[in-house]
Amino acid sequence: xxxxxxxxxxxxxxxxxxxxxxxxxxxxxxxxxxxxxxxxxxxxxxxxxxxxxxxxxxxxxxxxxxxxxxxxxxxxxxxxxxxxxxxxxxxxxxxxxxxxxxxxxxxxxxxxx
Numbered sequence: 001x002x003x004x005x006x007x008x009x010x011x012x013x014x015x016x017x018x019x020x021x022x023x024x025x026x027x028x029x030x031x032x033x034x035x036x037x038x039x040x041x042x043x044x045x046x047x048x049x050x051x052x053x054x055x056x057x058x059x060x061x062x063x064x065x066x067x068x069x070x071x072x073x074x075x076x077x078x079x080x081x082x083x084x085x086x087x088x089x090x091x092x093x094x095x096x097x098x099x100x101x102x103x104x105x106x107x108x109x110x111x112x113x
Contacts, residue, residue, distance in 0.1 A: 025072065025094055029101035030064040031080045038064030039105060042082045049075035049091065070094050080105070 031042040046056040085105035
């Protein structure tokens with residue numbers, strides 16, 4: 001099966017590379033602000049569960065969407081960063097099923113829906 005993953009080279013041109021990836025190693029999601037507005041070009045990184053070395057780094061698309069392919073089953077830390085709104089992290093466990101994540105970055109002074 002084929003999944004789309006963006007590697008660290010994505011920084012150069014915004015294009016994803018097509019790679020063969022087991023569906024259970026795919027993390028898909030969106031980065032939005034607390035008002036529900038998509039945050040394009042937010043940096044999304046995948047690290048080991050304790051943090052540390054970045055295993056995968058990508059940026060969200062114009063609609064805030066992203067896809068990350070993990071190197072294997074297990075526990076990871078997924079972090080989204082927007083220069084204007086800071087960062088947010090979530091622990092993810094990959095056990096053979098695709099994972100969906102939605103980041104909601106707080107907008108200072110705004111009321112969330």
